[in-house]
Amino acid sequence: MSDLDSNQNRRSFLKYLLSTSIVGFFASVLYPIVSYLNPPKQNEVEVSTVLAGKISDFEKDSGKIIRFGNKPVLVIRTEKDEFKALSAVCTHLDCTVQYKKEMGLIWCACHNGKYDLTGKNVSGPPPRPLEVYQINKQGENIFVSKKA
Amino acid sequence: MKKIIKNFYDYLDERLHLEDLVHFMGKKYVPVHSHSLWYYFGGVSLFFFIVQVITGILLLFYYKAGPDLAFESIQYIMSKVQFGWLIRSVHGWAANLFILSAVIHMFSVYFEKAYRKPRELTWISGMLMLFLGMGFGFSGYLLPWNELSFFATKVGSDIAGAVPIIGEPMKILMRGGPDVTGATLSRLFGFHVALFPGIFTVVLGIHLLLIQRQGISEPMHFEQLDKKEKKTMPFFPNFLLRDLLLWLVMLNVLAILAVFFPAELGHKADAFGSAPEGIKPEWYFLFMFQSLKYLPAHILFIEGEVLGILLFGAAFALWLIVPFWDRKTARGEQNKLITYIGIFVIIFIIVLTILGWVA
Numbered sequence: 001m002s003d004l005d006s007n008q009n010r011r012s013f014l015k016y017l018l019s020t021s022i023v024g025f026f027a028s029v030l031y032p033i034v035s036y037l038n039p040p041k042q043n044e045v046e047v048s049t050v051l052a053g054k055i056s057d058f059e060k061d062s063g064k065i066i067r068f069g070n071k072p073v074l075v076i077r078t079e080k081d082e083f084k085a086l087s088a089v090c091t092h093l094d095c096t097v098q099y100k101k102e103m104g105l106i107w108c109a110c111h112n113g114k115y116d117l118t119g120k121n122v123s124g125p126p127p128r129p130l131e132v133y134q135i136n137k138q139g140e141n142i143f144v145s146k147k148a
Numbered sequence: 149m150k151k152i153i154k155n156f157y158d159y160l161d162e163r164l165h166l167e168d169l170v171h172f173m174g175k176k177y178v179p180v181h182s183h184s185l186w187y188y189f190g191g192v193s194l195f196f197f198i199v200q201v202i203t204g205i206l207l208l209f210y211y212k213a214g215p216d217l218a219f220e221s222i223q224y225i226m227s228k229v230q231f232g233w234l235i236r237s238v239h240g241w242a243a244n245l246f247i248l249s250a251v252i253h254m255f256s257v258y259f260e261k262a263y264r265k266p267r268e269l270t271w272i273s274g275m276l277m278l279f280l281g282m283g284f285g286f287s288g289y290l291l292p293w294n295e296l297s298f299f300a301t302k303v304g305s306d307i308a309g310a311v312p313i314i315g316e317p318m319k320i321l322m323r324g325g326p327d328v329t330g331a332t333l334s335r336l337f338g339f340h341v342a343l344f345p346g347i348f349t350v351v352l353g354i355h356l357l358l359i360q361r362q363g364i365s366e367p368m369h370f371e372q373l374d375k376k377e378k379k380t381m382p383f384f385p386n387f388l389l390r391d392l393l394l395w396l397v398m399l400n401v402l403a404i405l406a407v408f409f410p411a412e413l414g415h416k417a418d419a420f421g422s423a424p425e426g427i428k429p430e431w432y433f434l435f436m437f438q439s440l441k442y443l444p445a446h447i448l449f450i451e452g453e454v455l456g457i458l459l460f461g462a463a464f465a466l467w468l469i470v471p472f473w474d475r476k477t478a479r480g481e482q483n484k485l486i487t488y489i490g491i492f493v494i495i496f497i498i499v500l501t502i503l504g505w506v507a
Contacts, residue, residue, distance in 0.1 A: 038317075039324045039331060065420055070327065072420050088422070092453065094306040095299055098422035109423040110303055111441050125452060127445040 049136075049145035052085070056140070063099025063106075066144065072096055073133055073144055074106065078117065085133035085144040086119045092126040106130065176383035179366045186256035187364065189249050191391045195398055196246035197352070200284075203239040204341065211291070213337040215330040218293035219416040226413060237406035243285060245402065247432050250278050258470070258490050261477045262365035268471035270362070273355040275468050280348045285430050287340035290333060298417030300429045301336070302328045307440070310454050311461070329419070368482070428504065435497045436460055438504035467493075 047069035058064060058077040065072045065088050072088040076099050086106065088096050095110035105122070106115040113124035120129045136143040160166055178187060210229055212221040225232035254274060257263060263271035290301045305328065309319030324331030370378065381387055415424075429437050439460075443452035466473070476483040 037321055039320065042325065065422060067420055090423075093303045095302060095423040095427070096421065109425045110299060110427045121445065125441065125443065125445055127451050127453075 047146075049143050052142040052144045054140045055137070055142060058083070058142070061101055065096065065098075068133070068144060074099060074130075075135075075142070075144060076106075076117065079104075083135040083137070083142060084117055085135050086115075087131040087133070089130075090126060091121065091128040091130065092124070097130070173384040174382070176363070177380035178364050178383055178387045179370055180379040180381050181367060181370050183256075183260065183367055186253075186260070187387075188391060188394055189253035189256060190359075192249040192394060192398055193246055193253055194352075195395045196242045196249060197348075199242040199399075199402065200239065200246060201345070203235050203242065204345075206235050207239060208341065213291070213333055215293060215333060215417075218291060218333060219413070222292045222413055226411075233410050234406055237410040238402055240411040241402055241405045241409075243288065244431070245398070247278075247281055247285060247430075250274075250281055251432070254278055255490065255494065257365075259487060260365065260367050261474070261483070261486065262367075263471040264474070264477045265471070266362060267358070267365055270355060270358045271471050272468065273351050273358065276351050277348060277355065280344055280351065282432065284340060284344050284348075285432065287336040287344065289430060290328075290336050291340065292413060293333060293417050294414040295417050295421070295424050296414050296427065298328060298419070299423045299427050301332065303427070303437075304429060304433070305332075307453070307457060310451070310457050312454070312458075327419075368477075368480070431501060431505070434504035435500035438500045438507065441504075441507075 050066065050068050052066045052073075052075050053064075058075065060077055060081060061079045063074050063076040065074055067073075074086050074088040074097060076084045076086075078084065088098075090097050090108040090110065090113055092108065092111055092113050095108050097106050097108045097113075097115070099105075100107040103114070104117070106117065106119070107113070108124070108126070111125050113126040114122050115126065115130050116122050118129075119132050121127070132147060134145045134147050136145065157166070178184070207225065210221060210225045210232065212218060222236070225236055227233075257271065257274065286301075286304055289297045291297070305319050305322050308322060309315045311318065320326065322332070322335065323329070324335040364383075366378075428434065436456075440453050440456045443456045445452055447455050470486070471478070474483055474486055477486065
């Protein structure tokens with residue numbers, strides 16, 4: 001092998017070494033930054049049942065939003081004195097829905113999405129029904145729990 | 149006094165060779181033709197950006213980020229701090245006027261086809277700044293932590309989350325978790341006052357450098373004229389003084405708007421309250437927001453809003469790279485199709501914005 005050849009081999013080897021170490025350098029700088037920006041997973045408190053309140057807390061033909069762990073849940077006392085609980089998170093774009101007395105429906109103010117009282121999406125852009133929760137009455141108390 | 153200024157100039161000139169710069173400025177000319185008016189909107193956008201930097205820094209002295217403090221600190225700025233209402237209102241109005249003048253600037257460049265070779269990179273850098281401007285708007289909207297901004301941010305970030313594959317991680321990155329919480333406020337505050345201004349300043353520097361390097365674009369019909377027939381105006385001082393005069397007019401417009409239509413604050417955000425009626429994003433997002441409203445829940449096998457977002461994304465991408473696919477203009481020929489597309493886009497935006505406004 002001539003001197004020139006061995007010099008070129010050495011040079012291309014050094015170039016290879018340098019370029020891989022540059023990639024390695026950027027990877028080692030960027031990795032911690034990207035990981036830092038990714039928020040740590042919070043352990044959500046597993047809630048299975050919450051006390052929504054007393055029957056007298058709910059007026060007839062009205063709705064109220066309660067906390068179910070980190071999520072809002074809409075509890076409705078219907079005209080016929082039935083209790084219903086549904087997720088208050090609109091399946092369209094994450095807004096919080098409300099009970100609209102005049103319409104007798106669940107309504108989302110953001111994009112005019114409508115659901116009936118069983119949670120079924122009946123009008124507007126929502127693509128899916130609302131999740132339904134279970135209602136249990138124990139004496140005067142109303143409990144809301146996740147459906148099994 | 150004159151002698152002091154002269155001595156100071158000589159001192160700088162000896163070290164920095166200012167003569168070269170003065171010579172360069174003296175050689176700069178701005179074309180004069182029937183569309184010259186549009187040249188001013190770039191400068192006007194720059195003016196509003198400067199106003200934003202100054203008022204933004206002033207607001208930082210009193211604003212406190214955090215779900216328990218943000219709303220209250222703005223209340224304090226609006227009611228207790230001397231001229232606090234004025235600074236915040238000017239910041240709000242200048243933000244809107246910045247977007248408006250940047251959009252006018254962008255459309256004038258588009259219709260004049262000033263993006264054609266050799267100014268492709270100037271167009272790209274300008275579009276990046278417009279996107280960043282919208283990012284400023286989106287991130288700044290949440291900072292007062294009121295009902296309207298809380299739900300607008302929920303909707304806006306959820307729209308980003310609907311993009312296939314990258315949407316969900318992008319949403320988490322934006323919100324600092326799965327929901328809009330105090331973590332989102334901290335993040336958007338960081339974007340608004342540190343990340344975006346940093347990137348914007350670099351892109352703005354590149355944009356201005358490119359304009360200095362390539363000179364001001366001439367319309368196609370003007371370019372073909374004989375050198376003797378071309379009417380021009382010296383940049384320094386003629387154009388610059390007109391620019392400054394317009395800046396002064398804009399400052400007055402800003403003051404009038406801020407005084408007679410001060411920024412509102414609304415009600416404090418409640419993560420467990422229902423979305424109030426009349427949720428609307430900033431006006432420049434309204435046409436997209438309204439279009440998404442008209443889409444049905446499902447179109448064939450795909451969710452309506454996902455399809456809408458993908459279509460808007462594709463349209464923005466095509467708009468961004470127009471200098472590279474408009475080959476006809478690049479060859480120096482008139483391309484009417486580009487003009488028709490532009491007119492269609494303007495009509496679409498105006499009609500849907502009005503529909504969104506009155507809805």
